[in-house]
Amino acid sequence: MPHSPSRTAGRAAVLGSPIAHSLSPVLHRAAYAELGLDGWTYDRYEVTEQGIPGFLAGLDDRWAGLSLTMPLKRAVLPLLDEVSGTAASVEAVNTVVFTEDGRRKGDNTDIPGMVAALAERGITRVETATVLGAGATASSALAALARICDGEVTAYVRGQERAREMRGWGERLGMRVRTDDWSRAAEGLRAPLVVATTPAGATDGLAHAVPAPGGTLFDVLYDPWPTPLAAAWNGAVVGGLDLLVHQAVLQVEQMTGCRPAPLAAMREAGEAELRARAG
Known part of the structure; x- marks a missing residue:
């Protein structure tokens, strides 16, 4: 059985520029549905390197985590309180988790x-x-x-x-x-x-x-x-x-505290979305 979520409700999102094409909302929302996380939301925001400090400063304690794509994976580094060894090894963060005491922890789930x-x-x-x-x-x-x-x-x-x-x-x-x-x-x-x-x-x-x-x-x-x-x-x-789903599984687990994340449901949702985009 999956672990219980770390909070009853939480907000998460993917940031980057450009971001409209991102499949991350489809994958994470599929995970929330499969895990029964009715109070969780996952959105996308167009954010540039210049905009990331202000975006982070404006978040409240409802936020559980962020997924980052280009050009933010390195730009976010000086804005974090802690960076995992994996992320530090390549100076690239694609995952930010907010702890209950407000700390910003960076990781790299791509690797x-x-x-x-x-x-x-x-x-x-x-x-x-x-x-x-x-x-x-x-x-x-x-x-x-x-x-x-x-x-x-x-x-x-x-x-x-x-x-x-x-x-x-x-x-x-x-x-x-x-x-x-x-x-x-x-x-x-x-x-x-x-x-x-x-x-x-x-x-x-x-x-x-x-x-x-x-x-x-x-x-x-x-x-x-x-x-x-x-x-x-x-x-x-x-x-x-395949990469996107596997790295998203790790993000869902870190942000929600639910393990294991539903790999099959997330992949199925991603495949369906790509078929829809193809026409």
Whole structure:
């Protein structure tokens, strides 16, 4: 049986810019319905880096937590009272929980969410891996790979500054990260695990270079789905909805105190919403 909620009613929301596309309200509301949390609400707010301090200052004690997307995952760090080791390892927070005494606790559920999404497909250890792209999602991908990858990770990026950043994350995470130019990204598709962390459209040009057979592709995008790369892939595919659901499960558990969160109901709600958006 699930643990009892930490409070009888609570408010939560996802913040970011842009935010209208976010599936988080669908997932969290599905969890509340399944758990019988009638007094709980979950909304979305368009909030920029400049607006996040004022938004946090205006919250009252009804608020239980926040989900954060870009560009707020790093901007929120100086506004928190406590940051988990997981979030500190990549300097990115996607979850804020408000304690009963008013403290703001930051965590990163993307990292364990990635690990859980891969484990659900039977991927618990790999010898090597490829990361396509750089940035906050790529650093979270490296942190997830640090838990399951025994060998070297190659990151394909645009520009020397991004390459230095990715190698720096590797050093911080205690893993071997090699960088290469994006123009040679097709070579990285032969790795046993390929994690695509780029915005929509960035990997479309790689679809023609998919190896046969391929390893596992983890593409963090979910709308539109499948991406051209995922559609062309000749192997197992883990999608962005898998990541979104697994990281949201952890958020629901932290914000409400109810464990376990209803993974199946949340995924079903997400799939239904994406089908509706597709027409």
